[in-house]
Amino acid sequence: MKGLLRKDYYLIQSVLYIMLLVLAVIGISMSYLTTPWVLTVISTIVLGMITTTTINIDRSSGWRKVSAVLPVSKQTLIDSKYLLYLLLSGTGLLLGILLGAGASLLKTRPDDEGVLIYICISIALAMISGSLTIPCGFLLGEDKNTLVMILVYPLAAAIFIAAVLLFPNKEIACAAVAAAGILLFILSWIIARRWIPSRDLV
Amino acid sequence: MCENALVVNGLTKKYRDFTLDNVSFTVPSGSIVGLIGENGAGKSTTINAILGLIHKDGGSVEILGQPDETMDNQARSQIGVVFDGNNFPDMLSPGKLNRVFRDIYPQWDEQRYFSLLEKMNLPAGKKIGKCSKGMKMKLSIAAAFCHQSRLLILDEATSGLDPVVRDDILDMFLDFVQDENHSILVSSHITSDLEKAADYIVFIHEGQVIFSKAKDELRYKYGVIRCGAAQFDAIDKEEIIAWRKQDYEWEALVADREAARRKYPKAVIDPATIDEIMLFYVKGERK
Structure with a gap:
């Protein structure tokens, strides 16, 4: 597992630094234009999305075949991607909170309204999209994956809007979708571990 | 081991x-x-x-x-x-x-x-x-x-x-x-x-x-008989694995080059390369 995560770290290393810089710049700008807490959503999603990029690189570089013959189980290969997604999304969320808090403090009137809602939105969007993009990354080709990536975020947003319309309390609605997202992610992980190894890799 | x-x-x-x-x-x-x-x-x-x-x-x-x-x-x-x-x-x-x-x-x-x-x-x-x-x-x-x-x-x-x-x-x-x-x-x-x-x-x-x-069996035992139409007709087809008609000659793949040499002393019999053996099996005619 450590070696697989290390390989993914090397893959995203160059992109990661640029992305962190971009997020910092956006965060500062956002804090003046709107609430700085929106950055939690952006950074959580953007960093999480990198996992799907690594799955695509694995396929195009031939690593996918190589990894299937390494002395690790196929379940471990799948686990490594779900874990990477959690690590990156978690880092994104934490970074968003830190940058949001920093930007909020810099403002003349500190803006901490709705911070919990934005955290819930971040978790919900990341979990719902991850639960679909990771297994699709393993099962579908690159073109279809791009389509899934395009569709999954509006889908997650639609679930969110539906929940807000259903529940009278906005906070409860956000928390419910975030909880449902986490549940969906766990379910996706369990199913992927069982189902993907039974499929042909090439 | x-x-x-x-x-x-x-x-x-x-x-x-x-x-x-x-x-x-x-x-x-x-x-x-x-x-x-x-x-x-x-x-x-x-x-x-x-x-x-x-x-x-x-x-x-x-x-x-x-x-x-x-x-x-x-x-x-x-x-x-x-x-x-x-x-x-x-x-x-x-x-x-x-x-x-x-x-x-x-x-x-x-x-x-x-x-x-x-x-x-x-x-x-x-x-x-x-x-x-x-x-x-x-x-x-x-x-x-x-x-x-x-x-x-x-x-x-x-x-x-x-x-x-x-x-x-x-x-x-x-x-x-x-x-x-x-x-x-x-x-x-x-x-x-x-x-x-x-x-x-x-x-x-x-x-x-x-x-x-x-590989040595293929290299040292297999052979290609190269001959004209009349000579080819005289060859017992049971002894041939596959054959091909080329522009000016017939070629036949045999599993025992030395036995073929003894039986058909006038025929030209060359050692078969793996490429040739593959080609005979893929493109040649077989009984």
Whole structure:
């Protein structure tokens, strides 16, 4: 597992630094234009999305075949991607909170309204999209994956809007979708571990 | 030490437009077995099924004495695999690859890896994306050598490489099998490479094993009779494996060159190359 995560770290290393810089710049700008807490959503999603990029690189570089013959189980290969997604999304969320808090403090009137809602939105969007993009990354080709990536975020947003319309309390609605997202992610992980190894890799 | 490093028995995989049909062969310990056949014959499908990249519809595979279904990570780490084309992401370098494999293979031999890189003139810091095809292939082979592999499985590892690099790689194979615990299964459609390195040849055509024989048997026993139409008519067709009509002569493949020489002293009988044998089976006429 450590070696697989290390390989993914090397893959995203160059992109990661640029992305962190971009997020910092956006965060500062956002804090003046709107609430700085929106950055939690952006950074959580953007960093999480990198996992799907690594799955695509694995396929195009031939690593996918190589990894299937390494002395690790196929379940471990799948686990490594779900874990990477959690690590990156978690880092994104934490970074968003830190940058949001920093930007909020810099403002003349500190803006901490709705911070919990934005955290819930971040978790919900990341979990719902991850639960679909990771297994699709393993099962579908690159073109279809791009389509899934395009569709999954509006889908997650639609679930969110539906929940807000259903529940009278906005906070409860956000928390419910975030909880449902986490549940969906766990379910996706369990199913992927069982189902993907039974499929042909090439 | 087990007698056979790899035993493939009745391997079957069905696709809509292709069937790998009841493929059986062995890779004896300490030997190099060449898997030959034209493009699309089923070589890669066979290797993919052996390695578990695709699920087989029938048959069994035993690797280093263990059925493939029950192979543990310890046994898996003794199999080195090299695929055609890219094996590693372009962003990595040989040095980074060392750190990745060090964390994956329990018996990763870092010292040997770097000494092989040096021997092959592969810079540890150079990104794989900037390496030539030959360098990439050498790197894949170096990596496959450095985790105490006992069985190497290579799918078209020499295709698309220039003769010098191919020769270097074949020398590496021959070095590897100096240890009688080491074995290689290598698929290729460049039969001249296998003629140099392989001990046994398995010929696959349209998803079926046509023959599995010692290379020396093919080289020293098989022959091609070249003759005119009248002489060809006089030949007992039961003794011919396959024949072809060329522009000015008839060619017939026989399994026993010396016996044919004795029987047809006036005919020209040349030793058959593996290429020719393959062509006779694929394109020749048979009784």
